[in-house]
Amino acid sequence: MIEKTVVLIKPDGVKQHITGEIIKRFESAGLTVVGLKFVQLTQPILDVWYAHHKDKPFFPGLCEQMMSTPVVAIVLSGEGAVEKVFGICGPTDPAEAAPGTIRKDFGVDKPHNVVHRSDSVDAAEKEIGLIFTPAEIFVL
Ligand code: CMP
Numbered sequence: 001m002i003e004k005t006v007v008l009i010k011p012d013g014v015k016q017h018i019t020g021e022i023i024k025r026f027e028s029a030g031l032t033v034v035g036l037k038f039v040q041l042t043q044p045i046l047d048v049w050y051a052h053h054k055d056k057p058f059f060p061g062l063c064e065q066m067m068s069t070p071v072v073a074i075v076l077s078g079e080g081a082v083e084k085v086f087g088i089c090g091p092t093d094p095a096e097a098a099p100g101t102i103r104k105d106f107g108v109d110k111p112h113n114v115v116h117r118s119d120s121v122d123a124a125e126k127e128i129g130l131i132f133t134p135a136e137i138f139v140l
Contacts, residue, residue, distance in 0.1 A: 013072075031085070035137045079082065089101060090103035
Protein backbone atom coordinates (compact mmCIF):
# COMPACT_ATOMS: atom_id res chain seq x y z
CA MET A 1 0.00 0.00 0.00
CA ILE A 2 1.24 3.52 -0.81
CA GLU A 3 1.68 5.38 2.50
CA LYS A 4 2.89 8.77 3.65
CA THR A 5 5.21 9.22 6.62
CA VAL A 6 7.02 12.11 8.27
CA VAL A 7 10.69 12.47 9.11
CA LEU A 8 12.06 15.39 11.13
CA ILE A 9 15.79 15.98 11.02
CA LYS A 10 16.23 17.04 14.64
CA PRO A 11 18.53 19.88 15.76
CA ASP A 12 21.40 17.45 16.43
CA GLY A 13 21.06 16.22 12.83
CA VAL A 14 20.71 19.72 11.36
CA LYS A 15 23.92 20.77 13.13
CA GLN A 16 25.85 17.87 11.55
CA HIS A 17 25.06 19.15 8.02
CA ILE A 18 23.76 15.74 6.92
CA THR A 19 20.39 16.81 5.49
CA GLY A 20 21.39 15.79 1.95
CA GLU A 21 22.82 12.45 3.13
CA ILE A 22 19.63 11.64 5.04
CA ILE A 23 17.33 12.52 2.13
CA LYS A 24 19.55 10.47 -0.21
CA ARG A 25 19.06 7.37 1.94
CA PHE A 26 15.27 7.63 1.67
CA GLU A 27 15.29 8.40 -2.07
CA SER A 28 17.73 5.53 -2.71
CA ALA A 29 15.21 3.21 -1.04
CA GLY A 30 12.59 4.21 -3.62
CA LEU A 31 10.71 6.72 -1.45
CA THR A 32 9.54 10.05 -2.90
CA VAL A 33 9.85 13.40 -1.12
CA VAL A 34 6.40 15.01 -1.41
CA GLY A 35 6.85 17.73 1.26
CA LEU A 36 9.97 19.50 2.53
CA LYS A 37 10.64 22.59 4.65
CA PHE A 38 12.39 24.05 7.69
CA VAL A 39 10.07 24.40 10.69
CA GLN A 40 10.64 26.15 14.01
CA LEU A 41 8.73 23.92 16.43
CA THR A 42 6.85 25.52 19.34
CA GLN A 43 5.64 24.24 22.71
CA PRO A 44 1.97 24.09 21.56
CA ILE A 45 2.97 21.94 18.56
CA LEU A 46 5.16 19.67 20.71
CA ASP A 47 2.41 19.27 23.33
CA VAL A 48 0.30 17.63 20.63
CA TRP A 49 3.14 15.96 18.69
CA TYR A 50 4.52 14.26 21.83
CA ALA A 51 1.21 13.98 23.75
CA HIS A 52 2.04 10.30 24.51
CA HIS A 53 5.31 11.40 26.19
CA LYS A 54 3.90 14.35 28.15
CA ASP A 55 4.19 12.65 31.54
CA LYS A 56 7.66 11.21 30.93
CA PRO A 57 10.58 12.72 32.88
CA PHE A 58 12.46 13.43 29.63
CA PHE A 59 9.60 15.47 28.09
CA PRO A 60 10.81 18.98 29.10
CA GLY A 61 14.37 18.27 27.90
CA LEU A 62 13.05 16.73 24.69
CA CYS A 63 10.99 19.86 23.95
CA GLU A 64 13.89 22.17 24.75
CA GLN A 65 16.12 20.25 22.37
CA MET A 66 13.49 20.10 19.60
CA MET A 67 13.03 23.90 19.75
CA SER A 68 16.76 24.72 19.92
CA THR A 69 17.06 25.18 16.12
CA PRO A 70 14.63 24.81 13.23
CA VAL A 71 14.13 21.20 12.12
CA VAL A 72 13.90 19.86 8.56
CA ALA A 73 10.44 18.37 8.04
CA ILE A 74 10.11 15.81 5.25
CA VAL A 75 7.01 14.00 4.03
CA LEU A 76 7.87 10.77 2.22
CA SER A 77 5.54 8.71 0.10
CA GLY A 78 5.87 5.17 -1.19
CA GLU A 79 4.98 1.52 -0.90
CA GLY A 80 5.09 0.58 2.82
CA ALA A 81 6.72 3.93 3.61
CA VAL A 82 6.22 3.75 7.40
CA GLU A 83 8.05 0.44 7.79
CA LYS A 84 10.72 1.32 5.20
CA VAL A 85 11.55 4.55 7.04
CA PHE A 86 11.63 2.66 10.36
CA GLY A 87 14.29 0.37 8.94
CA ILE A 88 16.37 3.17 7.44
CA CYS A 89 16.33 5.20 10.70
CA GLY A 90 16.85 2.34 13.17
CA PRO A 91 15.46 2.07 16.71
CA THR A 92 15.15 5.00 19.17
CA ASP A 93 18.43 4.19 20.94
CA PRO A 94 21.42 4.57 18.56
CA ALA A 95 23.32 2.05 20.73
CA GLU A 96 20.81 -0.62 19.68
CA ALA A 97 20.77 0.34 15.99
CA ALA A 98 22.42 -1.69 13.22
CA PRO A 99 25.35 -0.25 11.25
CA GLY A 100 24.14 1.54 8.14
CA THR A 101 21.05 2.98 9.85
CA ILE A 102 20.85 6.76 10.27
CA ARG A 103 20.70 6.57 14.06
CA LYS A 104 23.73 4.26 14.31
CA ASP A 105 25.78 6.25 11.81
CA PHE A 106 25.03 9.74 13.17
CA GLY A 107 23.24 9.37 16.55
CA VAL A 108 24.73 9.74 20.03
CA ASP A 109 22.03 8.70 22.51
CA LYS A 110 18.22 8.61 22.83
CA PRO A 111 17.75 12.39 23.09
CA HIS A 112 20.21 12.94 20.23
CA ASN A 113 19.07 10.31 17.76
CA VAL A 114 19.13 12.59 14.67
CA VAL A 115 15.68 11.91 13.26
CA HIS A 116 12.05 11.52 14.22
CA ARG A 117 9.92 9.16 12.14
CA SER A 118 6.20 8.48 12.33
CA ASP A 119 5.14 5.40 14.30
CA SER A 120 2.19 4.57 12.03
CA VAL A 121 0.10 5.82 9.11
CA ASP A 122 -2.31 7.42 11.62
CA ALA A 123 0.52 9.17 13.47
CA ALA A 124 1.89 10.42 10.14
CA GLU A 125 -1.49 11.89 9.22
CA LYS A 126 -1.64 13.74 12.55
CA GLU A 127 1.96 14.96 12.24
CA ILE A 128 1.50 16.16 8.64
CA GLY A 129 -1.58 18.12 9.76
CA LEU A 130 0.40 19.80 12.55
CA ILE A 131 3.10 21.30 10.36
CA PHE A 132 2.08 21.16 6.68
CA THR A 133 -0.84 22.75 4.85
CA PRO A 134 -2.49 20.59 2.15
CA ALA A 135 -1.01 22.90 -0.50
CA GLU A 136 2.50 22.05 0.71
CA ILE A 137 2.13 18.34 -0.08
CA PHE A 138 2.75 17.51 -3.72
CA VAL A 139 1.55 14.62 -5.81
CA LEU A 140 4.45 13.67 -8.06
P1 CMP B 1 11.45 9.86 18.80
O1 CMP B 1 11.12 8.42 18.72
O2 CMP B 1 11.62 10.64 17.59
O3 CMP B 1 10.32 10.59 19.68
C1 CMP B 1 10.40 10.62 21.07
C2 CMP B 1 11.77 11.00 21.47
O4 CMP B 1 11.99 11.07 22.85
C3 CMP B 1 12.72 9.91 21.00
O5 CMP B 1 12.83 9.99 19.62
C4 CMP B 1 13.97 10.26 21.76
O6 CMP B 1 14.73 11.28 21.14
C5 CMP B 1 13.36 10.80 23.05
N1 CMP B 1 13.44 9.78 24.10
C6 CMP B 1 12.83 8.61 24.15
N2 CMP B 1 13.14 7.94 25.29
C7 CMP B 1 13.99 8.75 25.95
C8 CMP B 1 14.66 8.63 27.19
N3 CMP B 1 14.51 7.56 27.96
N4 CMP B 1 15.45 9.64 27.56
C9 CMP B 1 15.57 10.74 26.78
N5 CMP B 1 14.96 10.90 25.60
C10 CMP B 1 14.17 9.91 25.19
